[in-house]
Amino acid sequence: MANFCALVTTAFLSFAALILAIVACAGSTSNYDPINKIYAAQLDLSDLNVDAVLANVSSSASSLSLSSLGLPSYINVGLWSYCLADASGDVTNCTSPSGIQQFNLRNLLYDNIDNNQVLELIDSVSQLVLPEKLQDNLKYYNDLVKCMFITLIIGIVASFINFALNIVRWLLHFLVITWFARFFSLVAFLSLIISAGTSTGTYVYIKHVLSDNYDDYGISLDLGRNFYALLWASVAAALLNLITWFAVRSKRYAYVQPIEEKPLV
Template structure:
């Protein structure tokens, strides 16, 4: 029984670690599979430029976003983000530079090279970041920071759990089991907080932005691959903890004391 639980724990820990790593480093570089993994995607392909500019110009006379050099999609990762054209093909990714905050104004302005569309960009930014969102942006970014930090901590704890799991094959002491259980529950809590915080934060942001979609055509969607990876890692951490609970230390051989016969005098 111990052999199966220790082996199962080892396999599940490795799997949870790999899943968490892929989720953590999604969208840090152009190329599959990382550029397909993102926390959220900003879609501005359906924007009504006439409404945004507050004019009555004909849509047919307005050049496309691609021709203006405005990205159609922004795929948001934890440490960087990727730019995608109208066909959702990623064209470039920024270099990782610390925890990526949800700052749409900076992301859009950093990717506009044509000064002739500055009025359009400024108008788009004012719509993409409504007052209801901008007023609490520091709060949401604090939650995003929490998501990143707890995910990194969870990955480190899972790596330590793998080491303890290997030691468990050699050392059959009680304290090894105790350490394994502590690490497994802490990794579950840490990655669980990351997954829960990230999901809740971006769902709120998505709902706020969707209030303006019918008029301006700008929306945010969650990255299914990212959340599938991180929640699968959470589930693996929980199963791993249960397996550690089921793992017992090897019983010591019991020495049966036989009574020593006494000689009769």
């Protein structure tokens, strides 16, 4: 009975970790509720200091505002794509998924300026002025974002394999299946916690950098609560799944009543 309960629990936990990680990974890939509400970070451009960001063309930018630039009030950064939101926070559209979504604030601003006159004044994306500390470490940030993305995918695959092995374990009571399941549950947990920790640390640091320069540029960043709730919940499920797998016996045991031999008369 205890073995049955352990197997049921591991099936539930591995499936929960898988679904939670998949939903987090799919965030902001399309403009449908609730997918469009799941994002790793949200850039707040509602108080953008146009004169500071367009300092190289300040003589022509002094009369420009956020609306005249055509920029959205918010940009929700997902793993595969990003979504644009208006002043009320409602998502208007999302980009098509295009692989690992790197964090490049200059490109995000440049790509979303919907004003041809302004674009003619800016010869290249490098003319957008942003915090040096943010731009100098851009490669480092994006290496961490890649790590977060890759480990999340590994965690999803490992969770799926673990769930499949759980189903097989119901039918076959071999020791090797139990140990393979334990191995993939360990891989799933380690991958998911690395992904969650890397993502959280990276965006918390970027948030800190933008906060220090907010008075100059008027740009802030907030972490996506829904995304991190899903991601850390999948980590918790994966950890509990790993622990529970060690309560699963490799095979069934039956108690055999020894037969007493009667003495020969």
